[in-house]
Amino acid sequence: MKTKLLTICLLLFTSQAFAGWTEVGKNSSGTIFYVDFDRTKEHNGYKYFYMLGDYLTPYNNVLSTEYYIQLDCNKYRYRHISFIFYDQSMGKGNGRVDNEMMKWENITKGTMNYTVSKKVCDR
Secondary structure (H helix, E strand, O other): OHHHHHHHHHHHHHHHHOOOEEEEEEOOOOOEEEEEEEEEEEEOOEEEEEEEEEEEEEEOOEEEEEEEEEEEOOOOEEEEEEEEEEOOHHHOOOEEEEOOOOOOEEOOOOOHHHHHHHHHHOO
8 A cells, every 4th residue: 555655646746847848859968958838928929938958967067957938930039038057957956047138049940949949839
């Protein structure tokens, strides 16, 4: 009975921990990118969405980054609105927030930004 209860608790915890994140690609450095399509919003012709980058190896003690992005599907450009840098994989652990809105960047075909943006725009 204890084993069944433990299994059920683990399944519930695991599914909640990764709920919403859908893998959308992997770059040449081994970083896996996820998008939370459930939190994607549209406003004034833009799409706003959350993306998570899960790094293969730490960079400056960061193992994952959550991005909040504004996407212009008509002009195929984007800009980061905010970042949260985590010391553990999949947006876990201690997070450091950076709310500096970046400048618009054009999306180049064949890049991970293109892959992610296409999937978000097509929804």
